[in-house]
Amino acid sequence: MQSPDVPPPSLYAAREPIFPRRVKGTFRSLKWALMGLMLAIYYVTPWLRWDRGPSLPDQAVLVDLAHRRFFFFMIEIWPYEFYFVAGLLIMAGLGLFLFTSAAGRVWCGYACPQTVWTDLYILVERWIEGDRNARLRLHRQAWDLEKARKRLLKWAVWLLIGLATGGAWVFYFTDAPTLAANLIQGTAHPVAYTTMAILTATTFVFGGFAREQICIYACPWPRIQAAMVDEDTLTIGYRDWRGEPRGKASVEGHGDCIDCMACVNVCPMGIDIRDGQQMACITCGLCIDACNDVMAKIDKPLNLISYMALTDEVRERAGAAPKSIWSHVFRPRTMLYAVLWAGIGVALVAALFLRASIDVNVTPLRNPLFVTLSDGAIRNTYELRLRNKHGEDRWFTFAATSDAAFGLALEGAAGLKVLVPANETKTQRLFVTAAAGSSAAQAARTDLRFWVQDLGTQANPSNDRVHYDSVFNGRGDIEGKAE
Numbered sequence: 001m002q003s004p005d006v007p008p009p010s011l012y013a014a015r016e017p018i019f020p021r022r023v024k025g026t027f028r029s030l031k032w033a034l035m036g037l038m039l040a041i042y043y044v045t046p047w048l049r050w051d052r053g054p055s056l057p058d059q060a061v062l063v064d065l066a067h068r069r070f071f072f073f074m075i076e077i078w079p080y081e082f083y084f085v086a087g088l089l090i091m092a093g094l095g096l097f098l099f100t101s102a103a104g105r106v107w108c109g110y111a112c113p114q115t116v117w118t119d120l121y122i123l124v125e126r127w128i129e130g131d132r133n134a135r136l137r138l139h140r141q142a143w144d145l146e147k148a149r150k151r152l153l154k155w156a157v158w159l160l161i162g163l164a165t166g167g168a169w170v171f172y173f174t175d176a177p178t179l180a181a182n183l184i185q186g187t188a189h190p191v192a193y194t195t196m197a198i199l200t201a202t203t204f205v206f207g208g209f210a211r212e213q214i215c216i217y218a219c220p221w222p223r224i225q226a227a228m229v230d231e232d233t234l235t236i237g238y239r240d241w242r243g244e245p246r247g248k249a250s251v252e253g254h255g256d257c258i259d260c261m262a263c264v265n266v267c268p269m270g271i272d273i274r275d276g277q278q279m280a281c282i283t284c285g286l287c288i289d290a291c292n293d294v295m296a297k298i299d300k301p302l303n304l305i306s307y308m309a310l311t312d313e314v315r316e317r318a319g320a321a322p323k324s325i326w327s328h329v330f331r332p333r334t335m336l337y338a339v340l341w342a343g344i345g346v347a348l349v350a351a352l353f354l355r356a357s358i359d360v361n362v363t364p365l366r367n368p369l370f371v372t373l374s375d376g377a378i379r380n381t382y383e384l385r386l387r388n389k390h391g392e393d394r395w396f397t398f399a400a401t402s403d404a405a406f407g408l409a410l411e412g413a414a415g416l417k418v419l420v421p422a423n424e425t426k427t428q429r430l431f432v433t434a435a436a437g438s439s440a441a442q443a444a445r446t447d448l449r450f451w452v453q454d455l456g457t458q459a460n461p462s463n464d465r466v467h468y469d470s471v472f473n474g475r476g477d478i479e480g481k482a483e
């Protein structure tokens with residue numbers, strides 16, 4: 001029996017910091033290239049310019065929350081066109097399914113923001129503190145002037161990266177040069193400073209300290225990916241039938257693995273891939289580079305660790321050649337994801353180019369359904385919402401077609417023309433009147449089609465025309481109920 005004076009053993013294991021060793025190779029070079037490309041896109045994109053005319057912003061990519069619009073180069077998305085954004089999100093999800101089913105967690109290993117910024121932070125750490133062994137020694141040594149200097153310098157650079165990350169994010173929501181000047185002068189909106197502070201802090205903590213813990217504990221994808229992979233999915237694996245038993249290469253009977261721990265020392269997740277596939281593995285391929293480097297030095301065949309599928313393992317254990325990469329990539333599951341992904345993309349592109357330049361919405365006012373005028377005529381009121389998607393003010397004119405005769409009048413306007421400001425939505429009331437005793441006045445409902453034509457400007461005349469179908473409410477409903 002345990003003594004009451006002895007505290008029970010802790011069930012919590014403290015985190016062991018991971019200090020990945022530098023490695024060179026194909027996959028490390030690929031990660032550097034993708035990291036540079038994605039960081040460049042993220043930081044540079046808000047500063048790209050795109051000429052849209054005098055009354056529109058000239059920022060190429062802009063989420064204009066103030067005017068409720070999204071600009072992407074030549075494309076302009078309005079709030080009611082949110083289905084474009086929804087379609088892109090669905091495509092992103094299907095793309096993630098596609099890549100995971102084909103090659104495991106390649107998104108996590110190469111393109112996930114957590115991976116990209118963690119790689120950047122580790123690069124800074126290596127520049128300042130040295131490679132793995134030097135960082136281990138610094139971690140274990142007591143605090144002194146050298147340790148304090150290196151840590152403070154590292155943290156300062158990390159904070160600058162986090163600040164640049166938060167700053168780049170807010171630049172996507174307003175004009176970047178203007179906001180940059182306002183931020184420096186201290187006149188920017190408090191929301192901008194708050195957003196930058198939050199993103200700076202999260203980037204600093206997630207990339208500098210949490211690192212692999214975000215992937216293991218916070219991210220749900222490691223648990224979801226099991227539903228996306230099968231026995232033909234390419235993942236990183238260790239050929240134990242070739243590498244075991246481990247030991248010195250000079251000893252007869254030992255496998256190719258010399259137990260040098262190179263694959264473990266370069267892993268940013270701190271796992272040993274020789275123990276089998278694990279949830280924490282992000283399939284970044286650094287262990288492949290490290291192992292191939294060692295195999296080349298001891299004159300052994302490469303790819304003791306490599307991308308492989310479970311079906312390849314069975315074939316190789318039996319002495320057969322593995323399947324080709326393309327047979328793993330192109331199979332029913334991946335083809336289904338690819339077809340769905342491409343289909344949604346084609347539909348979005350078609351919807352983008354087929355959308356009308358004029359958008360009108362007609363809403364009949366229901367309270368009351370109609371008004372009886374002094375001469376016995378019946379009048380319905382409709383609320384029109386006109387969207388002018390052009391970068392200049394436009395005149396719009398109205399007409400209506402039906403089997404019955406109607407009179408039209410715009411509230412507060414002479415004639416049937418109204419001016420809609422550039423890139424704005426205008427609400428306008430339209431009165432439609434049926435003469436007393438007419439078929440439309442006596443019927444319960446009469447089909448009615450409204451026509452809206454864009455007259456353009458003197459310099460740029462237009463004949464664009466759209467229609468909207470509605471109904472005219474007459475006295476028929478009331479008379480039928482009275483009977």
